[in-house]
Amino acid sequence: MDRKTKFFIFLFLLPAVVGLGLYAYYFSGWNLSISMTNARSLIFPAEFIGLGNYGRFLVDPVFITVVKNTAIFTVLFMGGTLLLGLLFAILIDQGIKGERLYKVIILIPMAMPMVISGVLWSWMFSPRMGVINSLLRVLHLDFLTQPWITSTSQALLCVIIAYIWVFTGFVALLYLANIRSLPNEQSESARVDGASKFQLYWRVIIPQLRPATVMAFAVLFLNSLVAFDLVWPLTRGGPAGSSELLGTFMYKQTFQWNFFGYGAAIAQIMFIISVVVMVPYLYRSIRRR
């Protein structure tokens, strides 16, 4: 490589390196250092307390609840979305009329801004005037009406339903693309052998859907880890912290109650989880080509 080439490579990479170097890497390092202080103000200096904030995680009952909520949320949201997505991919794969329109329709929730989905579902789940309870009353199913987002036992479930609504169509399209890209021979030979439709999918097709599953897993996991935009207008983490997730808890600690050190430590945990889960995924997807 001559010097001119080297110079232009440098020049082309410079904005990306400076931009990400500052906003992604320098700032996450800075966040790590804030997480080791008891900072409560942006101006006044703070005391270095080492891993004190991280030690607090073990004894803070609210934090433990938040982790529990986030785990429940992640498992139910991801499980529900993957299963429903797979189911609808298979149903669409049966050859239906109006497939193109159908694909557009089920992708709409994904195109909606998450905050607005949150506002929409708070209207759906509103106990007195809300759409779902109104629908139940119209159908004379009054006994099925629920307190929804106003109940400590149902709020998290409401968040999960809204999230499943957002992502199922997207996951279905992922699986559908994967199914359609499979070579025909195996399905053909299974059909010749007299396999039923169920056997065909269960034995031949589903085992080959690993690529779509891995990718959907990555997208859904990251979204449940950082969940905030939709939860905020829907429940604000309430009532009484019953739907509090890492994302909303971090925001409250940091930007509402000014516990900067503690908030930064929560963010740091999110950072570590994300990197630990995502780096192998990223490494594999880059190596494979």
Added chain:
Amino acid sequence: MMIIRRFILYFILIFFALFMLFPIYSMVTTAFKTMPEIVGSRLTPPTQLYLGAFKEAFDSIGRPLLNSVIITLPSALIGTFLGSLTGYVFSKFRFWGSDALFILIVLGMYIPAQAVLLPVVKFSANVGIFNTYLGLILPMIAFSIPSATLFFRNFYMTVPTEMIESARVDGCGIPGIYRRIILPLSGITFAVSVMINFTWIWNGFLWGLVLTQGPAVQPVMVAVNNLHGTYVAMWNVQMAGSLMAALPTLVIYAFFGKYITRGVLAQRK
């Protein structure tokens, strides 16, 4: 037997589509109703097209809508352009540390916003860009780069190296090759990347929430969230505001959703 199967298939699919569309239907119909009409029934379509809720919502989110345009357009365009520069380099050149650098750039995609928010607020306040357009545009550009880089790199890998070699023999330098060969080939890829970036920046909420104060530079998603807080029982105003704020990305998806999903798929495969 066959007919019954078909019937069940369509029944489930239609039920699912209704589940997907029901909140959207409710948003659109509620936005055009008067409050007494909403109290009367939440489910039926409006009997007349009442536009008062839109007017009221627009008073609160008109300015933020403009702010979102001012923030989103340059961020999406510049982020895409920078991504194409880095994507080009990583697709055609190998040098010491190029793999590691590439992974570090793409990894930026997986850093949770929360993990840098507080330092960004502090930094922005220190250099005087807190609560300015620039204060939001800069991080939006930075965090557009990882996915755009991956996207363009995968696309440029399919451009035959011979084409580039022959141009080099003809005396083109790297900028010349980029401008005469790479850029003209990237039309659709460029458009898709701009749309992907536009969508996530326009739809974004948390960044705007912590980096702005008051309606002067506030993006529209923050304003809609505030509408949700201030017009508590005025569901028509909330829904009218939501509809207006969601419209740009909904339109993009309705017309170009196919390209976007295909782009996202190509990006991660």
